[in-house]
Amino acid sequence: MEPxxxxxxxxxxxxxxxxxxxxxxxxxxxxxxRLSAGGIVLIVLGVFLAVCVALFxxxxxxxxxxxxxxxxxxxxxxxxxxxxxxxxxxIAKLDGIIDSIESNTGTISEQLDSLQNxxxxxxxxxxxxxxxxxxxxxxxxxxxFTEEVDFFGEFLPLYSQKTEELFVACAQxxxxxxxxxxYFGIGALEDYKDGTTMTDKSVELSQLTSEIVNEYLIEFAxxxxxxxxxxxxxxxxxxxxxxxxEDYYYALESYYSKYxxxxxxxxxxxxxxxxxxxxxxxxxxxxxxxxxxxxxxYTPEEADEFLNxxxxxxxxxxxxxxxxxxYESSYASFTVTEEDVMNAVRTAAVEMGDPISSxxxxxxxxxxxxxxxxxxKEQNSYTTYIYNYDAPFIFINPSGTDSDIMTLAHEFxxxxxxxxxxxxxxxxxxxxxxxxxxxxLMLSYLDSTLTKAxxxxxxxxxLLDSVEVLITQSYYSEFESRVYSLNYADVNLENINxxxxxxxxxxxxxIIEPWENYYSQSWFEVPHLFQSPFYVISYCTSCDAALQxxxxxxxxxxxxxxxxxxxxxxxxxxxxxENLQRAGLDSPFEDGSIQDRANIIEEYFY
Numbered sequence: 358m359e360p361x362x363x364x365x366x367x368x369x370x371x372x373x374x375x376x377x378x379x380x381x382x383x384x385x386x387x388x389x390x391r392l393s394a395g396g397i398v399l400i401v402l403g404v405f406l407a408v409c410v411a412l413f414x415x416x417x418x419x420x421x422x423x424x425x426x427x428x429x430x431x432x433x434x435x436x437x438x439x440x441x442x443x444x445x446x447x448i449a450k451l452d453g454i455i456d457s458i459e460s461n462t463g464t465i466s467e468q469l470d471s472l473q474n475x476x477x478x479x480x481x482x483x484x485x486x487x488x489x490x491x492x493x494x495x496x497x498x499x500x501x502f503t504e505e506v507d508f509f510g511e512f513l514p515l516y517s518q519k520t521e522e523l524f525v526a527c528a529q530x531x532x533x534x535x536x537x538x539x540y541f542g543i544g545a546l547e548d549y550k551d552g553t554t555m556t557d558k559s560v561e562l563s564q565l566t567s568e569i570v571n572e573y574l575i576e577f578a579x580x581x582x583x584x585x586x587x588x589x590x591x592x593x594x595x596x597x598x599x600x601x602x603e604d605y606y607y608a609l610e611s612y613y614s615k616y617x618x619x620x621x622x623x624x625x626x627x628x629x630x631x632x633x634x635x636x637x638x639x640x641x642x643x644x645x646x647x648x649x650x651x652x653x654x655y656t657p658e659e660a661d662e663f664l665n666x667x668x669x670x671x672x673x674x675x676x677x678x679x680x681x682x683x684y685e686s687s688y689a690s691f692t693v694t695e696e697d698v699m700n701a702v703r704t705a706a707v708e709m710g711d712p713i714s715s716x717x718x719x720x721x722x723x724x725x726x727x728x729x730x731x732x733x734k735e736q737n738s739y740t741t742y743i744y745n746y747d748a749p750f751i752f753i754n755p756s757g758t759d760s761d762i763m764t765l766a767h768e769f770x771x772x773x774x775x776x777x778x779x780x781x782x783x784x785x786x787x788x789x790x791x792x793x794x795x796x797x798l799m800l801s802y803l804d805s806t807l808t809k810a811x812x813x814x815x816x817x818x819x820l821l822d823s824v825e826v827l828i829t830q831s832y833y834s835e836f837e838s839r840v841y842s843l844n845y846a847d848v849n850l851e852n853i854n855x856x857x858x859x860x861x862x863x864x865x866x867x868i869i870e871p872w873e874n875y876y877s878q879s880w881f882e883v884p885h886l887f888q889s890p891f892y893v894i895s896y897c898t899s900c901d902a903a904l905q906x907x908x909x910x911x912x913x914x915x916x917x918x919x920x921x922x923x924x925x926x927x928x929x930x931x932x933x934x935e936n937l938q939r940a941g942l943d944s945p946f947e948d949g950s951i952q953d954r955a956n957i958i959e960e961y962f963y
Contacts, residue, residue: 454475454523491752494735495734625848667897674959697762719776747780797904826897826900
């Protein structure tokens, strides 16, 4: 949002928001603060990754920056019971704790006990939230869990606001030093001494955001198109092997035309709402707000330089690989079943040895995954964390092809990191390094379950995929940055589509587009743009780290595993880049880093 944009100008833009009603925005409080993961952002992130609040880990045996061995009991996912939290009782209890602290009622020991009760409620709430999300993902037609996800979309922003009130009360208490020493951690309450930044308006806007995201996910799970006068399921239509080439592309063009407009209008409202959230939270831009929320140790400006290196070194390689037919040959695939996928990844995990083999055994033994095929599942794959059970969970919507092996390898990387670190996340770039690097490690250990031809195919696909990750996720990253840099009045579908089309040319994507307007219409198919804005740049920075581990594993697979385990045993006192360097890896932001990664890929193909 432009810094000089007045409240009156914002209100004039309300006429653009026809589907959703937004009331007058509050005057922004110009203050920066790192939002706890228990706030607005968890609503966005929870579906993808476990996000645990560092502020509360002091109460979970986090000593001197190390998690230690907290212990973990086996419990099957099927035994985890979902019960909707009693929102009224929770808020009333939280109000009581806040009143007690503000009035200095009771001893410091009694007040610390009340914080422990709050801590327990917190994990209960987010455990139920994650269970509801998983159940919703497993069957998008299930009305009960659709309603439960909607419930959390309304409740969690209110709970986050009330939680921040608690932090402020603690920060302004005479016992603040004791609170930090014995519960929160030294300095953790510093940002809360001046009061709260979560206004009623930011809560309202967050509820709107949740509503839009859930509506998008439900419709995106089963799109329909008009075909020869009938409204039919797109996926069923495209699965028909008898469909003609002309009908196939007619159906796709109809789909992109219909849903670009439908989802585009949702996205317009979402972007404007997010802009207003950033304003309410005291930030100059939503991009700045999200970078701080994700705990990134690099700035949007540094990310821009990184993207420029992608354009300089990866885009030409991408074009060359396409010109030489590598991508065309990679379209070939072999069919796999759920059992094939599990057997391949299980065998590789066992050969890697402990702790990786033990983690896979724990996952399989407790049914902490869903990789089954279903027409009603969410069109997505992710790993999340079920807090009260200290259990990661993998959700995959498979294709039935060899790509499922790499998808499970990717999510198992997230699972392993979450398992080892008890759900504590050091940032998206660290998380995605764990997942993408696991894919490369798997390639060194799959030869006992796949033929040589299949192995060669997976190697080529993975390396080509890495090029595409660097290209496409950079493309979407810059797309988001440019969309959110628009003036509030200029956030409309026409401008968004124009940005998508222009950037597709800059990143060399137009050489493979099926038709002229493909990239200006198809951007809505990336759920991250709706669920977790400004996430995708982490796929690129982590791909850089993963390629370094691949290079090591090619020379010595055991050394590759060793570096991987060293990397994901995060030092919580270090940033993403510092953790890479601790594990002997280079920063993606160093001069020549992207060029070196391009050389690794180029040497394989040429």
